[in-house]
Amino acid sequence: MQGKKGFTPLESPAIYGGDERCESLIPYRKGRVKAPFFLTGFTLIELSISVSMFIIIMLVAAYVFRSVLISWSSQETRTGLAIGLDRAVEEMSRDLRKARAVQAVNDEIRFRQGVSSYYIYYFYNPNDAYPLAFSQGLYQLKKEALSGGIDGNFTYGAGQPILNDVLAPVTSDLSMSGNLTTIDVSVRRHDETIRARTQVRPRNF
Amino acid sequence: MGRRGVSLLEVLIALIILTVGTFAISQAFSSGLLASADVENVDLALNIAQAKMEQIKNTSFASLVDISPTADANFPDFTVALNVAESQNPMRLDVTVAWNVKGGQANVTLTSLVTNY
Numbered sequence: 001m002q003g004k005k006g007f008t009p010l011e012s013p014a015i016y017g018g019d020e021r022c023e024s025l026i027p028y029r030k031g032r033v034k035a036p037f038f039l040t041g042f043t044l045i046e047l048s049i050s051v052s053m054f055i056i057i058m059l060v061a062a063y064v065f066r067s068v069l070i071s072w073s074s075q076e077t078r079t080g081l082a083i084g085l086d087r088a089v090e091e092m093s094r095d096l097r098k099a100r101a102v103q104a105v106n107d108e109i110r111f112r113q114g115v116s117s118y119y120i121y122y123f124y125n126p127n128d129a130y131p132l133a134f135s136q137g138l139y140q141l142k143k144e145a146l147s148g149g150i151d152g153n154f155t156y157g158a159g160q161p162i163l164n165d166v167l168a169p170v171t172s173d174l175s176m177s178g179n180l181t182t183i184d185v186s187v188r189r190h191d192e193t194i195r196a197r198t199q200v201r202p203r204n205f
Numbered sequence: 206m207g208r209r210g211v212s213l214l215e216v217l218i219a220l221i222i223l224t225v226g227t228f229a230i231s232q233a234f235s236s237g238l239l240a241s242a243d244v245e246n247v248d249l250a251l252n253i254a255q256a257k258m259e260q261i262k263n264t265s266f267a268s269l270v271d272i273s274p275t276a277d278a279n280f281p282d283f284t285v286a287l288n289v290a291e292s293q294n295p296m297r298l299d300v301t302v303a304w305n306v307k308g309g310q311a312n313v314t315l316t317s318l319v320t321n322y
Contacts, residue, residue: 068234071234071238075238075241078245079241082244086248089252093255178263179263180260194245196249196252197252197253197279198252198253198255198256198259199255199256199259201262201263203262
């Protein structure tokens with residue numbers, strides 16, 4: 001490297017081959033060399049600044065992208081939960097609205113439809129035996145036919161799944177006060193929780 | 206192509222364009238998220254209104270009167286109001302559930318008729 005003559009090593013005649021074209025373009029002034037445009041490279045400072053700026057921009061872009069992905073994923077979970085929850089609450093409301101008899105004890109709802117069809121909505125978790133202690137975090141809400149009237153029996157674990165990932169009572173609540181049945185259900189998935197609550201007055205008592 | 210660099214004016218214009226673009230994109234994301242939250246609130250408000258309507262169906266016809274907006278016992282961010290068309294049979298009922306949104310209030314209204322039979 002020729003410190004006196006060359007601003008960068010590229011300006012050294014040893015590198016550009018002593019091309020006359022280059023020689024003629026290099027103006028000498030006060031013992032320093034001003035490089036022709038096509039021979040200059042980046043200085044260390046320029047390179048450092050541009051690499052630093054690139055890293056900062058990349059970090060900001062990655063942070064923004066990550067935030068968007070997290071929001072999108074969270075919203076997707078909530079939408080999925082809300083669809084299932086709405087459908088379940090609507091189905092239970094319709095069943096109870098046309099029920100001819102309803103009984104709600106210990107967060108299970110037993111009801112009669114028509115003359116002699118009896119059903120139960122109950123919480124199910126394979127790690128919690130019936131009658132339920134609600135010792136687990138999440139339960140499945142199921143609907144099953146009863147045999148032997150409104151106080152009759154059913155097979156615990158059997159029946160149609162109505163809703164998954166339901167938070168245990170007392171967070172969720174299936175109860176009755178007077179003629180009003182309360183359906184208060186909270187569901188949780190991936191730290192996202194959604195609650196729906198409504199009341200139904202059966203029309204055919 | 207000359208050897209001159211970028212002028213301050215050019216840098217400023219570029220920065221302004223970049224800022225406006227970034228702001229627009231962030232606003233778009235923000236609006237999308239707020240819209241999703243609004244949909245959830247509409248669902249919740251409809252359930253609250255439905256529950257109120259069921260309570261009304263469980264009340265005697267003679268005792269139905271207007272109720273000014275009152276915070277819901279289970280969802281304090283929502284207010285419930287009842288407007289009844291007195292001295293009519295069947296009587297028209299409007300249950301309105303309202304909640305605060307960015308820049309104002311949103312609401313849903315359920316309407317039904319009850320008969321004194």
